[in-house]
């Protein structure tokens with residue numbers, strides 16, 4: 375075997391490379407007299423791709439235009455314009471279901487805000503935090519502190535360069551204003567004397583030295599808070615903190631962070647902080663301390679779901695850039711819009727559908743996307759979602775779901791909770807898992823129902839009380855395959871006895 379990468383000896387490497395070349399020539403010449411490759415990629419490259427620029431259909435792409443969000447964008451701008459006047463904007467809470475353009479609109483507005491603030495030289499900073507990723511008070515404060523420390527360092531460096539150059543000029547050229555005795559170069563500056571300039575340079579150097587990044591773990595939270603506080607207040611400015619998925623932060627670590635952030639303004643001397651929270655969950659403020667709730671919700675903006683017509687517009691805007699001319703048949707955009715509107719007016723879903731339909735058409739080596747591709751894309755996305763949800767279920771829920779699948783596979787209709795519970799119990803014993811009470815298992819069934827994996831309807835059995843009738847809402851084979859990939863469930867060798875057991879109970 376030839377290894378032309380290892381070894382530090384040059385000669386050895388050259389030899390290796392030569393022998394590698396020889397080998398390769400031999401192989402290629404035998405098979406392909408032209409010395410060409412074997413065309414693995416040529417066919418794929420030759421088939422005219424459907425996409426002109428697929429990136430614009432990806433979630434990471436930030437559109438320059440957001441159709442049907444003008445009202446929400448204007449409302450945000452009307453509130454945030456206060457920052458450009460050096461006043462504190464009211465805190466804003468943005469609500470809306472997933473894919474309704476909350477993040478895209480908020481980011482658009484903050485980019486505009488920052489660029490306008492630069493244009494008019496009004497110090498205003500917007501910081502974005504995704505609380506699904508940064509989900510504890512420590513991490514939120516540390517991340518913010520470090521961002522402001524970076525900005526402060528940048529500012530100090532800029533000032534130091536300016537002042538040191540001025541100082542240098544002064545040392546070289548000692549033009550002194552006759553009447554005041556100050557060097558004339560200081561006339562247009564904030565300094566009255568060289569000493570004052572020297573003091574300022576010294577002060578900045580010290581500040582620069584004292585600035586210290588907050589580590590991502592390990593400090594007491596009050597220390598992180600005070601470093602963050604100092605960093606924000608280092609200069610005069612208005613700061614807008616955007617907390618995306620704010621409900622995740624509250625769910626994970628309570629409302630302390632929001633409490634601390636919302637009371638900062640009464641203590642800051644140079645700067646002002648305004649909070650913009652974004653949430654999918656309309657009810658999350660129910661869990662907040664009333665003070666935090668009223669401060670955070672000074673202004674509320676709701677992002678309603680898009681209807682099918684609005685989704686069509688959004689898709690059309692993107693499709694114009696994303697696809698080759700004529701790559702879409704007439705039904706494609708309306709169908710994607712209709713599917714996503716049924717879902718809950720989710721633009722992300724609509725864009726995913728369009729992109730996936732394009733990919734399926736491309737894979738079929740077609741040069742146009744057909745209605746059929748959209749339908750296949752819908753099934754594929756739905757299946758991907760199910761697979762992901764099932765894969766990440768806790769073991770207990772997986773066992774409940776597996777029990778339902780076993781019953782269905784054995785032709786049982788109108789499955790009731792008791793039947794599921796019996797099989798569930800034997801499965802638990804088989805894999806040595808804790809057995810939950812029937813009541814708890816009923817709750818897990820309701821959760822699976824909410825996730826759209828099973829359909830559970832409460833039926834009245836007259837004087838025997840009520841029970842749930844359960845059926846699967848997902849494709850049985852694929853779901854079973856995902857469950858079997860769980861190492862504990864996959865270890866169960868023969869499941870038939872468990873189903874049999876239901877008849878014995």
Ligand SMILES: Nc1ncnc2c1ncn2[C@@H]1O[C@H](COP(=O)(O)OP(=O)(O)OP(=O)(O)O)[C@@H](O)[C@H]1O
Nearest residue numbers: 433437440441472473474475476477478688721722
């Ligand atoms: N009006 C619109 N015009 C163009 N694209 C849009 C519009 N609304 C949403 N989108 C696109 O849909 C996708 C989802 O939007 P966004 O991330 O803003 O949703 P969201 O409401 O923040 O959802 P989530 O709560 O799940 O984060 C993004 O790719 C975004 O570019």
